[in-house]
Amino acid sequence: MSVEDTNDNKKNSRRQFLKNGLIAGAGVVAGGSLLASYVDKSVPASGEKVKVLTTEGELVEVDKAQIHSPRVSIKESHNGIPGRKFVMVIDLAKCKNARKCVESCQKGHHLPKSQEFMKVYLLQDSEKSAPYWFPKPCFHCDNPLCVSVCPVGATFKRSDGIVLIDNERCIGCKFCMTGCPYSTRVFAWKDYPEFAEDKEPYSPEASSPGKEGTVAKCDFCPDLVRIGKLPYCAQNCPMGVIYFGDIDEDTVTNGSETLRFSELIRDRSGYRYLEVLGTRPSVYYLPPVERQFPVERGFNDLEESVKNRFKTTPYGKTHKL
């Protein structure tokens, strides 16, 4: 299936091409599902129509906002989305710690306040170097130690690069949490009430509903990607800090601008965090040069408990937070 099949009457701008490319990918995996399960009429229509391919090979026009991904089964979730290799680029120059990535992620995954799949750190590499805000999702490493150490195969690496957790399989030994050098994983220390808010069946692709006594983490939102949406963090960042895309297609988008991944990394000196550890992350960072905001802006409108997190950082100490 070519992208043209779904876009033949759309203006073929690069941006549209890319955004809908994700939808085209979804059609492949959805084989066997009925179109009806992809449309959620309870969501207000946006008016923006897109064409999707049904399993019968028909092109059907549906409202973009109403596309809804039925969660794939646990078994299906082990297979990556065919022909994809996902990548994330985080532009540190634009981050002002608005925490919309954290909040939307928590809402989308029905997480309690104490569980953050996305965390925003205030880092300062050395005493004289400048502090900067550092959003940190799961790095979906290509050499993931968490996957190696799992004794029951509850966490797995897919062909599309995504590392997921099956919380129906997880025994909660937490070995993956010590295996991960990036403190990415969180544990359900009790049965949080937020878990019950999600009435849909569990799927590792949605990482929801959560389950007491199991491990969870950022999942790159493959359930959203299947229907052509960006992960919650990328969708909701007011600054467009987070770009998401496909490394083989060499494109990433933050929803408003779509860029060539290789050019972005080349022009902005993109790098991966702690490359020295050999984990080969799928998340790249653009260094905080020519920043759009001073770092202090990140303290605006912060909840007291969040602000207090940074009290013990070198920056927090010198600036008496």
Place this chain on the structure above:
Amino acid sequence: MENKDTKEKLLREFAPQLEKTSSATLIWILFLLGVIGWGVYAFITQVTQGHIVTGMRDNVVWGIYIVNFIFFMGMSYAGAIVSGTLHLFRTEWRKPIIRMAEYLAIISLLIGPGYILLCIGRLDRLYYLALFGRIQSPITWDVIAISTDIFGCLIFLYLSILRDIASLRDFSELKIPAWRKKIYSVLALGYTGTPEQEQRLRRATDIMATMVIAIAIIVYSVLAWIFSVTLQPGWHSTIFGPYFVIAAVYSGTAVLIIAMWVFRKVYHLELHITRKHFVAMGVVMVVLAALFGYFTFSDYLTKWYGSEKNDESLIKILFTEYYWPFIFSNYIGVLIPLLVVGIPKLRTITNISLSAIVVIVALWFNRYLIVIPTLESPYLPIQDSRPEWANYSGTWVEFALMAAGVALFCLLYTLASKFVPVMNVSEMSETPKTESPQIFKAEESLL
């Protein structure tokens, strides 16, 4: 060959241990059961309310439970290695104390793995380890290794108490209920001490003694690798395997000395367990103290000297927040036995036992310092306003379960000593073989 008269005499002497339970012992057992009951209550609390009742959080995901796991497993390996080695070398002074080492091996091995189960969030899915086990995971290595170890140690213990069980079956003066006699006669497997049986048993025991030493080294290395295969600063160390093995035998030797001291007092074994035995075990402890100190020094020296940023912050935490536990476990815990056993004047039973207590506590803290500060200083700095998420401290649930484990250990040891004497009667009634004169002399000069 066994000397029949000596054996009868010994059996007569030890019979009261098996026949009677004094009211003091009864109170002791009830007390232990009470502590275990407290642990059961804590366990129920943890299961019903979730792991939130422990001090563990997303940064420090393993706490006192894993420390106790390492500790009990270490005692077990020490029991196995000490009893196996003493048996294989036919060391003459082993006879009164080898049974205690064997008990130590198996009893702590039955308790240790329980602590890793307490770390598991979903015990209802424990069988997944067998159902979906992946050989790539060091946890699977551990499951295989520990279950092999349990079987090995049980067989080794059984082989070495077999002769005593047969003796108890044949000892008509023993005043115990008929059902207990029945157990002895079933467990004795028809052993009567014919030369052929004796030879077979000896060969089997020798094989198992060799096996348990090998298994113990493998199992404890696997346990160490659970930590060192990760990338965490402070754990990612090549010497962790041998370091853990040495630390294990060191702490276990100290526990054995305490067991000797307690049983000597309780069962009045002053004639059999003498200063000679304490000094001999003390010497073993000193050798291990030196090795342990050497490994500890090597590990921290390399971390400190050419330190990466994260090693540096770990060392800083160890020398500030954990200053006293660090000094205690890695300096005092090494120097005390060196001084006490090293200076002839200080080499008394009480002193050696006291230094053994110091070693046990020091080694417990040593494991604590390996596990917790590392988890408190990850690559990405912990930025959390909730103190309990940034720093670990155990809760009553964890301490209750720790106390319950120690109580269960004492209880099983007490009960085991009521079933078969804590001394190897059969071996003690053997006339000593003539040993190679040089070794004998070397031993004598030390004692």
